[in-house]
Amino acid sequence: MTSTSFSDDSSHRxxxxxxxAGGLELAAKLGRKFGTSxxxxxxxxxxxxxxxxxxxxxxxxxxxxxxGLSYFMLAxxxxxxxxxxxxxxxxRPNRKVRLKPVLSPQGEEMVxxxxxxxxxxxxxxxxxxNFFGTPGAAEHAIALDSTAQAERFRMQLMRELVLLNQRKNHEPDAILNIAIVGGGATGVELAAELLEARRGMSFYGLENFNPATDIRITLLEGSNRLLSALQPRLSQTARNLLEERGVFVATSVRVTRVTDKGLYDSNEVFYPANLCVWAAGxxxxxxxxxxGLAVNRLNQLQVDDRLRTVDADIYAMGDCAQAPWDDDNAFLPARAQVAHQQASYLVPIMQARIQGGPVPDKPFVFKDYGSLVSVGHSRGVGSLMGVLAGRSWFVEGLLARxxxxxxxxxxxMAVLGPIRTASMALGRLLLKRSTHRVKLH
Ligand SMILES: Cc1cc2nc3c(=O)[nH]c(=O)nc-3n(C[C@H](O)[C@H](O)[C@H](O)COP(=O)(O)OP(=O)(O)OC[C@H]3O[C@@H](n4cnc5c(N)ncnc54)[C@H](O)[C@@H]3O)c2cc1C
Structure with a gap:
C-alpha cells in the first residue's frame, strides 16, 4: 500500500x-509516504x-x-x-553533512x-x-555498542572456553571469570544471558569443565542497588534471581582501574576477570x-520539547539527544521506547516540512509504558504503568519476558510491516528448533 500524498515537484530533502531504533523507523515511515527523492x-x-x-x-x-537486516534491502x-x-x-551554513571515506576491512578507500x-x-x-576515563577500561574491557563489539566478546569467550578446557587437564581448580561493570538493564541482561548460554556450552565437546561451577560471573554496580533507575522491588527481584543462579553481585562498588587480569575498586579490592564487559553508562x-550546537557533558544534543536543536533545520532524537521530560527538570532516559515514540512524533512534522504546510506545534510527550528487563529466556521482571489507574504494576516471569x-x-513491524515480521518470526522459530541454542562456532 503506498500513499500518494506527496508532491514530486517539491525538492525538500x-x-x-x-x-x-529511532532513525530507521522514521526513515521507513517517511519513505513509504514520500519516496527516495x-x-x-x-x-x-x-x-x-x-x-x-x-x-x-x-x-x-x-x-x-x-x-541483521540489510539497509539496502530495507531502503x-x-x-x-x-x-x-x-x-x-x-x-550548517551550506546545509550539508560531511561523510568520512568508506574503507575496506584492509583499510583501502572504497568510497x-x-x-x-x-x-x-x-x-x-x-x-x-562511557568509560568515564577509568584507567585500563578502554584497553581491557569490551563495550556492547555495536555488533562488532558483541562479536568480539563472543569470540573471546569462545577462546577462553577452549583455554579453560585445556587448563583443566593439569589445573583442576581452574575457572573462567567474567566480570560485568554496570548493573543497569544491559549488565543484568548480559549476566542472565550468560547463565542461559552456560547451559549449552558443554555441547561443543568442551567436556573437561562443568559450566555451572567453573564459569563465574561477577556483576559490579556503583550505586547501592541493581537497576537503580527502576523501583527498588524490581532491583531486589533481579538480584535474587541472579544470585540464586550463582552470579556474584556486588553493589556500591566503584571500579577505579582495569587490567588484563581483572579490576580494582576504590578500596583496592581485586576482582579477577579473564573477560570484562563495560556497561556502566x-x-x-x-x-x-x-x-556549534548546544550539548551537555555527555555530548548529547540539547533539544526542546519539539526535538529541535538550536538550529531550526536540525532535529535530534534517541540516545544522542537530551530531551526534557515533563516540567520538573528531568530528561528522557536513553531507551528504545523513547526513540520509538520520538520517531512516530517526528513523522507529521517531517511531512509538513516536505509539503511546505504548517508544522504541527504539539510538544513531544513521552508515554512511559513501564520498564521490562529480561532475566532469562522464560523470565523477565518489570513494571507496567497503569494508564487508567495511574499506578505501576509489578510483572514477573513469562508474561514480563x-x-x-x-x-x-x-x-x-514499523520497519518491515506485519507480513514480513510474521514470516521472519516463523522462520526464526523453526531455525531455533533445528539448531543448537548457543553459537560457539
Ligand atoms: C546491550 C543493550 C541492551 C539494551 N536493552 C534495552 C532494553 O531492553 N530496552 C530499552 O528500551 N533499551 C535498551 N537498550 C538501549 C537501546 O538500545 C537504545 O536506547 C536505543 O537503541 C537508542 O536508539 P537510537 O536510535 O537513539 O540509537 P541506536 O539504536 O544506537 O542507533 C544509532 C545508529 O546510528 C549509527 N551511527 C552511529 N554513529 C554514526 C555516525 N557517525 N555516522 C553514521 N551512523 C552512525 C549506528 O550504526 C546505529 O545504527 C539497550 C542497549 C544495549 C547496548
Missing amino acids: VVIVGGG HITLIDKSTEHIWKPSLHEVAAGTLDIHRE RDRRFSFVLGEIEGVD PSREIAYDTLVLAVGSRS IEAPAFLAEQ MMYMSLHIMHH
Whole structure:
C-alpha cells in the first residue's frame, strides 16, 4: 500500500543520520509516504541490528548473521535512499553533512569522503559506552555498542572456553571469570544471558569443565542497588534471581582501574576477570560537540520539547539527544521506547516540512509504558504503568519476558510491516528448533 500524498515537484530533502531504533523507523515511515527523492538515511553500517539484542549476540544465543537486516534491502522495500557512510561533521551554513571515506576491512578507500545536502536534518546517531576515563577500561574491557563489539566478546569467550578446557587437564581448580561493570538493564541482561548460554556450552565437546561451577560471573554496580533507575522491588527481584543462579553481585562498588587480569575498586579490592564487559553508562559521539550546537557533558544534543536543536533545520532524537521530560527538570532516559515514540512524533512534522504546510506545534510527550528487563529466556521482571489507574504494576516471569519481546516486534513491524515480521518470526522459530541454542562456532 503506498500513499500518494506527496508532491514530486517539491525538492525538500529530509536526511536522517543513524538507522537505529529511532532513525530507521522514521526513515521507513517517511519513505513509504514520500519516496527516495525526499528521504535519505545514512548509517556507518550496512546492516541494522536491534541494539537491545546485543547482549544475546555477545553470549552467543543470537546469531548476528541471521538477525541483521540489510539497509539496502530495507531502503528498496520502504522506498528511502540509503547512503553508507560515517558522518564526521555538519556544514550548517551550506546545509550539508560531511561523510568520512568508506574503507575496506584492509583499510583501502572504497568510497571517497562526500557531502550530502539536506533541507531538514535529523540526527539519530545513538550513544556508546562511557568509560568515564577509568584507567585500563578502554584497553581491557569490551563495550556492547555495536555488533562488532558483541562479536568480539563472543569470540573471546569462545577462546577462553577452549583455554579453560585445556587448563583443566593439569589445573583442576581452574575457572573462567567474567566480570560485568554496570548493573543497569544491559549488565543484568548480559549476566542472565550468560547463565542461559552456560547451559549449552558443554555441547561443543568442551567436556573437561562443568559450566555451572567453573564459569563465574561477577556483576559490579556503583550505586547501592541493581537497576537503580527502576523501583527498588524490581532491583531486589533481579538480584535474587541472579544470585540464586550463582552470579556474584556486588553493589556500591566503584571500579577505579582495569587490567588484563581483572579490576580494582576504590578500596583496592581485586576482582579477577579473564573477560570484562563495560556497561556502566553512556555518552553520545564526540563529533556532536563540535558542530556549534548546544550539548551537555555527555555530548548529547540539547533539544526542546519539539526535538529541535538550536538550529531550526536540525532535529535530534534517541540516545544522542537530551530531551526534557515533563516540567520538573528531568530528561528522557536513553531507551528504545523513547526513540520509538520520538520517531512516530517526528513523522507529521517531517511531512509538513516536505509539503511546505504548517508544522504541527504539539510538544513531544513521552508515554512511559513501564520498564521490562529480561532475566532469562522464560523470565523477565518489570513494571507496567497503569494508564487508567495511574499506578505501576509489578510483572514477573513469562508474561514480563513476552512483553519485553513485544518492543522488538513493534520495531520490526514499523520497519518491515506485519507480513514480513510474521514470516521472519516463523522462520526464526523453526531455525531455533533445528539448531543448537548457543553459537560457539
Ligand atoms: C546491550 C543493550 C541492551 C539494551 N536493552 C534495552 C532494553 O531492553 N530496552 C530499552 O528500551 N533499551 C535498551 N537498550 C538501549 C537501546 O538500545 C537504545 O536506547 C536505543 O537503541 C537508542 O536508539 P537510537 O536510535 O537513539 O540509537 P541506536 O539504536 O544506537 O542507533 C544509532 C545508529 O546510528 C549509527 N551511527 C552511529 N554513529 C554514526 C555516525 N557517525 N555516522 C553514521 N551512523 C552512525 C549506528 O550504526 C546505529 O545504527 C539497550 C542497549 C544495549 C547496548
